[in-house]
Amino acid sequence: MPTPIDYRSISSQLQEIGRGGEGVVYSAANLGSRVYKEFFATSRSMSDQVALEGLIELQNQWTEEERVWLTQRTVWPETLVLDQGQLKGFIMPSIEQRYFRKHVIGQNQKTIPCEWNYLSFREKLLSNPKVVSEIPRVSTVDAIALVHDLSKTFKLLHKYGVIIGDVSGKNLLWTDSPNLQVMLIDCDSFKIAGPGDVAWPKQSPDWEDPFLNGKPNSQESDIYKLALAAYRSVWAVGADRPQPPDFLLAPQPRGVTDELASLIKRSLGETSRPTAEEWENVLAVMAA
Numbered sequence: 001m002p003t004p005i006d007y008r009s010i011s012s013q014l015q016e017i018g019r020g021g022e023g024v025v026y027s028a029a030n031l032g033s034r035v036y037k038e039f040f041a042t043s044r045s046m047s048d049q050v051a052l053e054g055l056i057e058l059q060n061q062w063t064e065e066e067r068v069w070l071t072q073r074t075v076w077p078e079t080l081v082l083d084q085g086q087l088k089g090f091i092m093p094s095i096e097q098r099y100f101r102k103h104v105i106g107q108n109q110k111t112i113p114c115e116w117n118y119l120s121f122r123e124k125l126l127s128n129p130k131v132v133s134e135i136p137r138v139s140t141v142d143a144i145a146l147v148h149d150l151s152k153t154f155k156l157l158h159k160y161g162v163i164i165g166d167v168s169g170k171n172l173l174w175t176d177s178p179n180l181q182v183m184l185i186d187c188d189s190f191k192i193a194g195p196g197d198v199a200w201p202k203q204s205p206d207w208e209d210p211f212l213n214g215k216p217n218s219q220e221s222d223i224y225k226l227a228l229a230a231y232r233s234v235w236a237v238g239a240d241r242p243q244p245p246d247f248l249l250a251p252q253p254r255g256v257t258d259e260l261a262s263l264i265k266r267s268l269g270e271t272s273r274p275t276a277e278e279w280e281n282v283l284a285v286m287a288a
Helices: 042-045 049-060 064-074 122-125 138-157 219-234 258-268 274-286
Strands: 014-021 023-027 032-040 079-083 086-093 101-105 108-113 132-135 173-174 181-184
Touching: 023 122, 032 064, 049 079, 049 086, 064 138, 064 181, 138 219, 138 274, 219 258, 258 274
Parallel strands: none
Antiparallel strands: 014 023, 023 032, 032 086, 079 086, 101 108, 101 132, 173 181
16 A cells, blocks of 8 residues: 655645546646545545545556556556545546547637547537537447447456446547547546445436436446447437337447347346446457
């Protein structure tokens, strides 16, 4: 377990670079390529330091091959930050620049992360004459490759008992540089099966598993959200989701197999969902 960092050693150098539902992310000169996430006071009071330590220490169980894969595809918590002995936040890798692109709407130009939403809504994005964007143009084959990459990450995390929990169009990023790859951010929403959450468990709107019925997130609910990510990106159907009981999908794009469509439908059902390993195996065959 890395020695925790004293908040006072970085507090004078902090520059805000982003914020989300649980906290603010800062850069600091003495952190190099790492960044600091500070929990909001309300989130901090509910954060479980033992659960966060468990996530940090989980890296010691990975094989070298798994370490390479997961460190390239997550911003995994690395070191606690304490303020007078109390948990205040943690240090994690920064998101690499290859996950960002220039994006112009009218006269407004900015650099934005390549969120999953830009896969799901790509037809609308490309048809909008007011948008000039460097976000990569993605084919159906490319979208399948991205889902394959994501499914392998799910498979490895599930192997170690991790529940991913909050999956959404904003905390899945992707790139085509140097190859098609997906990164999971907001990793403090992960938990290892058992008691204790690093942060208050949540569900992003339009990504909830309707069959949880108030129960906590699980690896099975992760599979539901993986299926949503696959359907929305490969079919390019925005925020649509097939509704029970029949889970009718939009017409299959060229190059999509019936096996993938069946996998999505099974994953959206209430019971007998496939595993992330089955997802990875099916998509590996499609990508071969």
